Amino acid sequence: MHISALVANGLGFVATSFSIVMWVPQARITWRNRNHPIRLAGVSETTQWLSMIGYLLWGVFGVLIGSFWVAAPSFVSFPLSIATIVIVRRGRRLIPATPPVPIAPITEPLPVLSSTGPMPVAAAATAHAPVVPVVSVVPVATTPIAIVA
Secondary structure, eight states: OOOOHHHHHHHHHHHHHHHHHTTHHHHHHHHHTTTOHHHHTTSOHHHHHHHHHHHHHHHHHHHHHTOHHHHHHHHHHHHHHHHHHHHHHHHHHSOOOOOOOOSSOOOSOOOOOOOSSOEEEEOOOOSSSOOOOOEEEEOOOSSOOOOOO
């Protein structure tokens, strides 16, 4: 079976493009979170080392057999692996800042609730006790409370 040089080079170009582009999201996330050790915790340094060794070997192999398309992804991905390892190691040495993390984003002020009457409170059911509906009356403050975000 004979494959023309144009088809082989086209396939090599597409494969090389995918091999290079697959690093863009990881590099972007790592660079964006370079000063946040907690966010960098999800980046595996071992995976980066193994990828770096793999890219080095593929690059050497591509040069030895004279195939640009085999070696080309290594020329881009090998330095990105090194940069990722350096950024992750540096980021993990930083003192973790603990900024407040909102549980739910508040985009508008919360409504002020006011009630003058008692509010019923139902007891929660547990798996060990039979469910018995219990209702008690708990008085609620009569002064409205404003919550400021």
